[in-house]
Amino acid sequence: xxxxxxxxxxxxxxxxxxxxxxxxKTAADVLPIVLVLPSxxxxxxxxxxxxxxxxxxxxxxxxxxxxxxxSTNRVLATRCCxxxxxxxxxxxxTHGADVFxxxxxxxxxxxxIYWFWIWPVFGLFVLAYHWFDxxxxxxxxxxxxxxxxxxxxxxxxxxxxxxxxxxxPQLGVSALVFLLGVDAFW
Numbered sequence: 001x002x003x004x005x006x007x008x009x010x011x012x013x014x015x016x017x018x019x020x021x022x023x024x025k026t027a028a029d030v031l032p033i034v035l036v037l038p039s040x041x042x043x044x045x046x047x048x049x050x051x052x053x054x055x056x057x058x059x060x061x062x063x064x065x066x067x068x069x070x071s072t073n074r075v076l077a078t079r080c081c082x083x084x085x086x087x088x089x090x091x092x093x094t095h096g097a098d099v100f101x102x103x104x105x106x107x108x109x110x111x112x113i114y115w116f117w118i119w120p121v122f123g124l125f126v127l128a129y130h131w132f133d134x135x136x137x138x139x140x141x142x143x144x145x146x147x148x149x150x151x152x153x154x155x156x157x158x159x160x161x162x163x164x165x166x167x168x169p170q171l172g173v174s175a176l177v178f179l180l181g182v183d184a185f186w
Contacts, residue, residue, distance in 0.1 A: 116170040119151025123177035148178030
């Protein structure tokens with residue numbers, strides 16, 4: 001797929017010029033979109049191949065026949081099938097299903113707290129680049145406030161859903177980056 005994009009990048013301008021001369025402006029405007037469409041085939045082909053390969057190495061529950069290869073962490077923690085709750089791994093049960101779910105949510109929450117710092121940091125990099133070179137974002141000035149907007153929305157949604165005070169620093173910094181981006185935009 002990378003080779004296809006490199007090839008399209010090399011010949012796109014000449015193909016668009018040729019199409020504009022031979023067919024017209026409308027066809028030349030549509031041609032870049034048409035050139036990108038085969039990449040969907042590469043993407044879908046890779047997804048179908050990966051799905052086929054994952055079915056080849058599937059793990060099935062001996063009791064109910066459910067594929068447990070998608071929830072191996074839960075099976076290893078509880079030693080039970082996620083659908084029929086029968087023990088399928090030898091040894092004593094290490095944790096119950098609710099303990100595993102609670103642990104998974106805590107682990108995910110810890111990851112999200114650090115994940116929400118990406119947007120304000122990225123927004124600060126964009127703004128710093130803009131402050132060093134005023135013409136850098138002349139063609140796409142919306143890039144100045146979009147990272148701050150995404151960070152504010154994501155951290156605000158997480159805070160509103162959980163009322164967890166650990167999201168407030170990310171929310172505050174994202175809102176500040178958003179306001180700086182809006183100020184630089186105008």
